[in-house]
Amino acid sequence: MKKIEAIIQPHKLEDVKKALTGIGIDGMTISEVRGHGRQKGHKEVYRGMEYQVDLLPKVKVELVVPDTRFEEAVQTILLSARTGKIGDGKIFVSDVREAIRIRNEDRGEGAL
Amino acid sequence: MTESAIPRGTAQFQLLERCVFVDQEVLRAFAEVQPAVTVVAVGGYGRRELFPCSDVDLLLLVDSFAEAAAGKDAISRFQQQLWDAGLRVSQSVRTVEECCEIHEGNLELTISLLDHRYLAGDERRHRALQERFPKFITRERNGIIRHLCQMTHTRHAHYGSTIYHLEPNVKEHPGGLRDLHVLHWLSLLGVSSTDAHDDARLKDAREFLYPVRIALHRNSARDNNLLSFEAQETLSEDPASWMREYYRNAREVFRTVSHALYKAESAESGLLAQFRERRARLSNSEFTVSRERVLLREPGLFESDSSAAMRLLQFVARHHVRLARDTEKRLGSALSRFQAQHSQSGSAWRAWMDLLKLPGSASAFRALHEAGLLTSLIPEWARIDALVTRDFYHRYTVDEHTLVALESLEALGAANGNTLERRFAELLHDAHNAALLRLALLLHDIGKGGGTGEHARQSVEIATNMLGRLNAPAADQETVLFLIERHLDLSSVMNTRDLEDPATARFIAAQMGTVERLVLLTLLTYADISAVNPQAMTPWRLERLWRLYSVGHYEFTKELESDRIHSGAADPETAQFLEGLPVRYARTHPPERIQSHVALAREAAASGAVARILKENGFFRAEIASRDRPFLLASLSGTLAGFGMNISRAEAFSNGRGICLDTFVFSDPHRSLELNPSETDRLADMLRYAALGTLDAEQLLRSRPKPSRRHGAEVEHSVRFNNDASENATLIEIVAQDRPGLLHDLAQAISSAGLNIEVVLVNTEGHKALDVFYVTRERHKLDAAAGSALEQILRSASG
Numbered sequence: 001m002k003k004i005e006a007i008i009q010p011h012k013l014e015d016v017k018k019a020l021t022g023i024g025i026d027g028m029t030i031s032e033v034r035g036h037g038r039q040k041g042h043k044e045v046y047r048g049m050e051y052q053v054d055l056l057p058k059v060k061v062e063l064v065v066p067d068t069r070f071e072e073a074v075q076t077i078l079l080s081a082r083t084g085k086i087g088d089g090k091i092f093v094s095d096v097r098e099a100i101r102i103r104n105e106d107r108g109e110g111a112l
Numbered sequence: 113m114t115e116s117a118i119p120r121g122t123a124q125f126q127l128l129e130r131c132v133f134v135d136q137e138v139l140r141a142f143a144e145v146q147p148a149v150t151v152v153a154v155g156g157y158g159r160r161e162l163f164p165c166s167d168v169d170l171l172l173l174v175d176s177f178a179e180a181a182a183g184k185d186a187i188s189r190f191q192q193q194l195w196d197a198g199l200r201v202s203q204s205v206r207t208v209e210e211c212c213e214i215h216e217g218n219l220e221l222t223i224s225l226l227d228h229r230y231l232a233g234d235e236r237r238h239r240a241l242q243e244r245f246p247k248f249i250t251r252e253r254n255g256i257i258r259h260l261c262q263m264t265h266t267r268h269a270h271y272g273s274t275i276y277h278l279e280p281n282v283k284e285h286p287g288g289l290r291d292l293h294v295l296h297w298l299s300l301l302g303v304s305s306t307d308a309h310d311d312a313r314l315k316d317a318r319e320f321l322y323p324v325r326i327a328l329h330r331n332s333a334r335d336n337n338l339l340s341f342e343a344q345e346t347l348s349e350d351p352a353s354w355m356r357e358y359y360r361n362a363r364e365v366f367r368t369v370s371h372a373l374y375k376a377e378s379a380e381s382g383l384l385a386q387f388r389e390r391r392a393r394l395s396n397s398e399f400t401v402s403r404e405r406v407l408l409r410e411p412g413l414f415e416s417d418s419s420a421a422m423r424l425l426q427f428v429a430r431h432h433v434r435l436a437r438d439t440e441k442r443l444g445s446a447l448s449r450f451q452a453q454h455s456q457s458g459s460a461w462r463a464w465m466d467l468l469k470l471p472g473s474a475s476a477f478r479a480l481h482e483a484g485l486l487t488s489l490i491p492e493w494a495r496i497d498a499l500v501t502r503d504f505y506h507r508y509t510v511d512e513h514t515l516v517a518l519e520s521l522e523a524l525g526a527a528n529g530n531t532l533e534r535r536f537a538e539l540l541h542d543a544h545n546a547a548l549l550r551l552a553l554l555l556h557d558i559g560k561g562g563g564t565g566e567h568a569r570q571s572v573e574i575a576t577n578m579l580g581r582l583n584a585p586a587a588d589q590e591t592v593l594f595l596i597e598r599h600l601d602l603s604s605v606m607n608t609r610d611l612e613d614p615a616t617a618r619f620i621a622a623q624m625g626t627v628e629r630l631v632l633l634t635l636l637t638y639a640d641i642s643a644v645n646p647q648a649m650t651p652w653r654l655e656r657l658w659r660l661y662s663v664g665h666y667e668f669t670k671e672l673e674s675d676r677i678h679s680g681a682a683d684p685e686t687a688q689f690l691e692g693l694p695v696r697y698a699r700t701h702p703p704e705r706i707q708s709h710v711a712l713a714r715e716a717a718a719s720g721a722v723a724r725i726l727k728e729n730g731f732f733r734a735e736i737a738s739r740d741r742p743f744l745l746a747s748l749s750g751t752l753a754g755f756g757m758n759i760s761r762a763e764a765f766s767n768g769r770g771i772c773l774d775t776f777v778f779s780d781p782h783r784s785l786e787l788n789p790s791e792t793d794r795l796a797d798m799l800r801y802a803a804l805g806t807l808d809a810e811q812l813l814r815s816r817p818k819p820s821r822r823h824g825a826e827v828e829h830s831v832r833f834n835n836d837a838s839e840n841a842t843l844i845e846i847v848a849q850d851r852p853g854l855l856h857d858l859a860q861a862i863s864s865a866g867l868n869i870e871v872v873l874v875n876t877e878g879h880k881a882l883d884v885f886y887v888t889r890e891r892h893k894l895d896a897a898a899g900s901a902l903e904q905i906l907r908s909a910s911g
Contacts, residue, residue, distance in 0.1 A: 032652035
């Protein structure tokens with residue numbers, strides 16, 4: 001099993017969700033986050049003056065998928081989240097040792 | 113209550129049946145074991161309202177504890193029998209003396225004894241109880257009532273003092289069965305607070321809530337009172353409209369119990385009561401406030417003058433008080449009558465605006481809603497009354513959401529700390545049409561009752577009718593309808609568009625048309641999201657919404673120089689005035705203000721210069737129209753500084769005919785304008801002379817004492833030049849520590865360098881001055897050498 005963490009542009013969330021649901025992946029956790037990579041914030045103009053905004057609002061999508069579906073899921077996120085501009089975000093992948101469903105203690109891929 | 117009085121098949125009959133069954137079980141166990149006690153049913157069981165899985169509350173009366181100890185085995189066996197029969201028994205063993213004492217921390221015992229009923233055993237003890245308990249209650253009545261009220265308030269507060277829970281507990285939550293019990297107990301304690309009308313509504317509520325609790329108990333086979341989503345679906349095929357019934361009933365119960373608590377506590381004296389009484393000083397010639405509730409001084413007031421009903425609402429909005437029972441009763445018909453009589457003349461509309469201008473108007477709508485009277489003011493409100501939005505995000509019904517949205521806007525006014533919320537608060541403070549914003553907010557979801565999914569469109573239709581009925585001016589109608597129609601637009605842009613894409617900024621500007629509309633819709637969106645549930649407006653969303661506002665605002669105001677108005681205004685005088693002003697001017701000033709500027713420019717053309725000073729929102733605004741001339745801005749700002757005024761914002765524009773319009777927003781730290789009424793006229797005269805060039809502002813400034821340097825956080829100074837921001841002017845941005853006369857010194861330095869100031873935007877935040885100048889030399893941008901020379905001059909001038 002792999003855990004995919006994708007940090008994406010907020011306005012791309014609907015597209016990513018739709019695309020993932022389209023390939024049959026419904027389970028995901030979504031959180032509102034802030035951060036910056038190389039995009040490094042932006043200048044904001046308020047009442048004639050500029051302000052530096054350091055941390056930009058982003059959305060984090062987290063999902064855990066069976067190894068067999070992992071490439072497909074990553075490709076789907078890449079295609080649906082990309083605008084080609086700086087700030088599109090990043091995807092992080094890690095191995096997951098175990099998954100356990102709290103209700104009935106199902107384990108492994110069956111618990112996903 | 114007898115068996116024959118209750119119709120078969122009703123919920124109450126089922127409770128009675130259960131009670132009869134339990135009575136038989138108790139008697140059978142008693143006959144078998146023969147414990148030396150008197151068995152008395154108390155609490156719900158005592159008043160023959162026993163729900164399927166509720167505890168069976170028994171009082172076992174004994175003569176003494178020695179006797180109880182001796183008969184302990186028999187009591188245990190009696191209890192065991194009942195448990196074996198499947199009853200959850202909760203019993204207490206007491207003497208009659210104990211029943212007639214106050215038990216600190218166990219008021220429940222005394223309360224449960226209010227409903228007692230003899231079941232079995234030595235009747236002598238029960239007779240003693242019957243004789244002594246009422247005397248005890250009479251003696252301790254006030255203390256018991258006070259405790260009961262406190263317990264009820266604490267329980268309400270524990271559940272957020274709101275009936276609006278997506279999955280309510282039908283017993284404990286505000287408006288639930290426990291509140292019906294409180295009403296029952298208060299009436300047993302001699303506080304009668306309901307009339308025939310209330311009793312009828314409470315009967316309806318009982319008939320709704322009882323079967324629900326019975327079904328919850330039966331379906332889960334335990335004392336479960338939580339009306340979960342699942343349970344709602346089990347109990348009804350159309351859970352949304354069924355829950356609407358639930359909320360309506362709960363609201364009636366909650367409202368009635370609130371009034372009853374108020375009445376019960378009225379008798380109480382003490383510190384709290386004294387504090388509340390102090391609010392009586394709020395009273396005026398028409399209304400008087402007693403214990404946070406408004407009463408009419410003259411009961412017939414509304415009959416002789418129906419417009420007093422609207423004044424009452426303003427009074428409520430100003431002082432955040434609630435309506436007294438008697439006031440509620442008289443208000444409804446007065447409101448309907450007032451609107452019917454005064455709509456044609458436009459005075460109904462003016463009364464509406466007077467109410468909506470008040471930041472606290474939400475509390476007037478809240479008070480009306482609590483009394484069930486909002487439909488007298490807005491008949492269309494019935495569509496969304498207790499209407500349920502059934503999803504996991506919306507905590508509130510549509511009517512409650514609307515009121516919470518208005519309250520969120522009000523709370524914004526008091527925002528501090530979080531800098532982003534402060535900025536929204538500033539937007540609201542500066543908003544020209546906050547009254548129309550509040551009206552739009554009140555009506556934004558009113559089309560939701562239609563059930564078609566296109567609610568914004570329907571809300572517009574309903575609002576159009578209402579505004580027409582009130583004879584609202586066309587421009588106001590247009591603003592309100594615009595806000596209602598677009599109330600989802602900014603949320604949608606926020607979630608689906610890339611805010612960094614210039615196309616998004618252009619899109620927002622094109623959709624909104626003017627800065628004023630962008631501001632109002634931003635604030636409406638803020639309130640709308642905040643009222644979805646208490647956690648909906650996350651800092652993250654707040655930031656997104658602000659970003660959206662600022663990119664839109666920047667788009668509106670960025671073409672300071674390059675885009676000049678070439679007006680096609682219908683009225684030739686307005687067209688002449690607007691011709692050649694920056695596009696920014698039209699986008700940032702509402703039509704009424706533009707019209708007043710046209711008049712100002714007319715006078716200036718005749719007399720050379722004209723100045724006026726207006727007081728608004730705790731600040732002063734000086735507007736000066738005159739022929740443009742070198743050093744104009746320096747003279748005007750120097751004059752204001754010379755009078756000791758503190759300039760917080762300023763802008764200067766000139767049109768194609770060489771008329772310059774300078775606006776300064778300033779505060780009067782020494783209160784000289786307030787304390788000397790003639791001083792305002794003198795300052796206006798001086799500004800006029802300064803504009804004409806006949807007053808030496810330098811002279812005036814020199815006569816002022818030099819301010820001492822402030823200690824504390826120093827602002828980092830900066831002077832920046834930008835030759836790309838505009839097509840034909842150089843942009844200079846200056847950040848400096850604010851001080852009296854700063855603007856004058858900067859303007860003086862720029863003019864002394866032979867430059868022309870085209871546009872000025874000045875702002876201050878705390879001790880930081882943010883000044884933006886667009887300057888030209890002989891109608892062209894500055895070259896690099898001139899730029900760096902000026903930079904040196906400005907650095908020393910701003911220091």
